[in-house]
Amino acid sequence: MVAISASQPPRTRRSSRPKDPNAEPVDVTDSTRRSSRVAEEPKRKLFSLGRALKHPLADYGFLLGATLLLLIVGLIMVMSASTVVSYRTTGSSYTLFMRQLLFAVLGLAAMLALSRMPVSFFRRMAYPAIVVAFVSLVLVLVPGIGVEVNGQRNWISLGGPFRLQPSEFAKLALIIWVANLLAKRRDRVTGWKSLLVPLAPVTGALLFLILMEGDLGTTLVIMPMIAAMLLVAGAPMRLFGWMGGSIVALIGLLSITTPYRLQRFATWLDPASDPDGTGWQVLHGQYALATGGWWGVGLGASREKWGFLPEAQTDFILAVIGEEVGLVGTLSVLALFAVIALVIAQIAMRTDDEFVRLATTGVGIWIVAQALINIGAVVGALPITGLPLPLVSYGGSSLTFTLMAMGMLLAFARAQPEASALLTSRKAARKAGGRRAMRKQSKARAERESGAESGTEARSETRTRRKVRAPKATKTRRRRPDKDQ
Numbered sequence: 001m002v003a004i005s006a007s008q009p010p011r012t013r014r015s016s017r018p019k020d021p022n023a024e025p026v027d028v029t030d031s032t033r034r035s036s037r038v039a040e041e042p043k044r045k046l047f048s049l050g051r052a053l054k055h056p057l058a059d060y061g062f063l064l065g066a067t068l069l070l071l072i073v074g075l076i077m078v079m080s081a082s083t084v085v086s087y088r089t090t091g092s093s094y095t096l097f098m099r100q101l102l103f104a105v106l107g108l109a110a111m112l113a114l115s116r117m118p119v120s121f122f123r124r125m126a127y128p129a130i131v132v133a134f135v136s137l138v139l140v141l142v143p144g145i146g147v148e149v150n151g152q153r154n155w156i157s158l159g160g161p162f163r164l165q166p167s168e169f170a171k172l173a174l175i176i177w178v179a180n181l182l183a184k185r186r187d188r189v190t191g192w193k194s195l196l197v198p199l200a201p202v203t204g205a206l207l208f209l210i211l212m213e214g215d216l217g218t219t220l221v222i223m224p225m226i227a228a229m230l231l232v233a234g235a236p237m238r239l240f241g242w243m244g245g246s247i248v249a250l251i252g253l254l255s256i257t258t259p260y261r262l263q264r265f266a267t268w269l270d271p272a273s274d275p276d277g278t279g280w281q282v283l284h285g286q287y288a289l290a291t292g293g294w295w296g297v298g299l300g301a302s303r304e305k306w307g308f309l310p311e312a313q314t315d316f317i318l319a320v321i322g323e324e325v326g327l328v329g330t331l332s333v334l335a336l337f338a339v340i341a342l343v344i345a346q347i348a349m350r351t352d353d354e355f356v357r358l359a360t361t362g363v364g365i366w367i368v369a370q371a372l373i374n375i376g377a378v379v380g381a382l383p384i385t386g387l388p389l390p391l392v393s394y395g396g397s398s399l400t401f402t403l404m405a406m407g408m409l410l411a412f413a414r415a416q417p418e419a420s421a422l423l424t425s426r427k428a429a430r431k432a433g434g435r436r437a438m439r440k441q442s443k444a445r446a447e448r449e450s451g452a453e454s455g456t457e458a459r460s461e462t463r464t465r466r467k468v469r470a471p472k473a474t475k476t477r478r479r480r481p482d483k484d485q
Contacts, residue, residue, distance in 0.1 A: 054460035056418035059347050060410055066339040067111075067406050069390065073333060074317075074392035074399075075104060080300045081320040082313035082394060096313065096394060099161065103396035107403030114407030118417050122408060123355055126180035129173035130202065134204040136166035152386070155397075160459070165397035167210050167218045171403050173187040174206060175362035178226060182233040183355035195235055206272040216251075217385035222371050223247050228365040230360050232348075281316065284309045285378050289330075296326035315386055315392040318378045333392065337371050347413055356412045363405045 039428045052058060075097070082096040090096075139156055140146040147155040147163055155163035181199060203226055210218050227243055263278050271279035288304040291297065302323045305312045312320050344364035348357050367390050374389045376382030388395045390402050414423060 049211055056416070056422045057413070058414040059343050059350070059416070060338060063343045063347075063406070063413060064410060066343070067403070070333070070336050070340075070391040071104060071108075071399075071403075073321075073336075074389075075101060076299070077317055077321055077392065078313050079395045080302065080324060081305050081317055083300075084306050085313065087175075099396065100394055100399070103399050104403075110400065111403040111407035111410070112405055115410035115414065117408075117411050119353060119412065120358060122176055122359065123183075126177045128136070130177040133166065133170040133173035134206065134209070136164075137170060137206065137213070140166055140213055141209070146213075154213045154215050162396070163448045166396075167213065167215050168397040168401040169209065170206055171218065171222060171366055172363075172401050172408075174203065174222065174360055175225065175229075175366065175405075175445040176408075177202070178229055178353060179355050179358035179362060182229065182358055183353075186233070186354050195230070195239065202214060217373065217386075217387040220251070220385060221366060221387070224369050225362050225365045229362050232358055232361045233354075236405050265383050268380070271380065281310050281384065282377075282380055285316045285319040286380060288316075288323035289379070292323040292326045292330075294322045294326050294328060296322070296329060299324050314388055315374065315384070315393065316378055317389055317393045318375060321392075332373075339366070341368050344409060345412075347409060347416075351412065352417055353415075356415070360409060363409055366405065367402070 052061075055061070073294060078100045079094065079097040082100075083093040086096040087093045110206050136156065140153060145156055146153045147157050149155060154165050154167055156166060158164055178199065195473060203222075207219055207222060210222070223243075227240060230239065267274065267278040267282060271282040273279060275283055284304055287307060288302065291303070297303070302312075302320050305320055309316055309319060318330065318333070327331075341364060344360055344367070348360040348364065351357050351360070370387050373382060373385055374387050374393070377384045377387075388398045391399065413419060
């Protein structure tokens with residue numbers, strides 16, 4: 001028995017096969033280099049953020065993803081924040097949540113339908129939309145049709161507990177109409193006449209109707225929205241000086257002449273001066289944010305929603321978010337709004353269509369301004385205006401029309417040249433693949449039929465051959481002659 005040393009490799013048994021003298025020599029170094037090259041190459045990642053951002057449908061994907069995430073967060077928080085109020089008013093803890101879920105489904109259907117529309121569809125809808133907005137705003141002021149809630153006559157009754165807020169639709173309609181008007185007058189936006197007629201009368205009349213309903217918050221969103229669209233269109237800077245002075249004077253006049261707005265302004269300056277009155281909501285909103293800490297007290301475990309924080313599911317839902325999921329959850333919601341703002345800015349900068357650029361700017365300012373006003377009111381940086389947090393707060397009209405606006409932006413993202421070319425090629429490939437599959441199926445069917453026919457013919461031919469085949473010859477015995485013969 002031979003001992004094998006660990007330092008020496010074992011001997012390999014030589015092959016007993018004779019070598020072919022005509023065989024080509026094998027280059028071992030080439031395979032070694034190839035294997036080392038493969039080993040040195042970095043492995044391809046399953047997901048790369050840089051590669052995802054360069055994708056032609058990156059704007060579409062990020063905008064859709066951030067919108068759906070905010071919608072899911074909103075539905076969860078509405079269900080959590082509205083249980084106490086819903087049980088107290090309706091006898092069920094989930095009535096308000098089910099209503100919000102219904103409007104979310106309707107809004108998602110409208111968003112997906114609008115995201116498949118061409119840009120020309122929105123331009124054709126500019127004038128019908130602004131007419132519908134004016135008619136609905138006038139109907140709100142008609143007794144018996146308009147519904148007043150908390151001193152504001154902003155809703156039209158749809159029967160039962162469902163109400164429609166026309167001022168939310170007016171924002172979307174005004175964006176489409178102003179973008180279409182400025183896109184048509186692209187070469188004349190530097191003149192006062194082309195800017196003010198008919199833009200100023202129509203916008204002024206619409207704002208007047210909204211203010212007649214007592215909705216100052218929507219007015220504060222519409223004015224910067226129109227100003228941003230004019231700035232992108234190339235309006236002269238002196239126009240914004242006049243607009244800024246007019247807006248400040250209008251806000252001051254409305255605040256002084258309306259007692260509850262003046263009280264809100266005083267409460268914003270010093271909420272602790274009336275802790276049991278007008279400062280109650282602001283102080284308890286700050287208490288909710290403070291008690292949440294980093295990670296919150298737990299989903300559904302809010303204490304402020306038990307009657308301490310008014311409008312916990314609408315205007316002050318961010319306070320409940322901060323209390324239940326903490327600072328981390330609040331910053332996550334703000335990060336989603338930041339993603340939406342960045343993607344909207346990206347769509348506006350990439351497009352060559354003036355209407356798309358203006359409409360995208362208007363929707364972006366709408367979402368960002370309304371979110372900032374709501375967040376500022378919750379943290380005490382701005383007076384309370386009653387504006388909901390977009391895509392998160394309870395409110396069917398706000399949620400539905402905001403989702404419709406996001407559907408329009410998704411359609412603009414799909415209309416970008418690179419995205420449109422990619423979608424066209426995918427559609428052609430699907431059609432070609434479908435036709436190829438149909439051809440394969442028809443070919444296989446034809447082969448089966450031909451094979452069946454050939455098999456039938458072969459069997460019939462075999463039967464015919466058997467019938468036609470001559471009978472076998474029978475052997476005849478030769479008679480032996482008798483021995484007697």
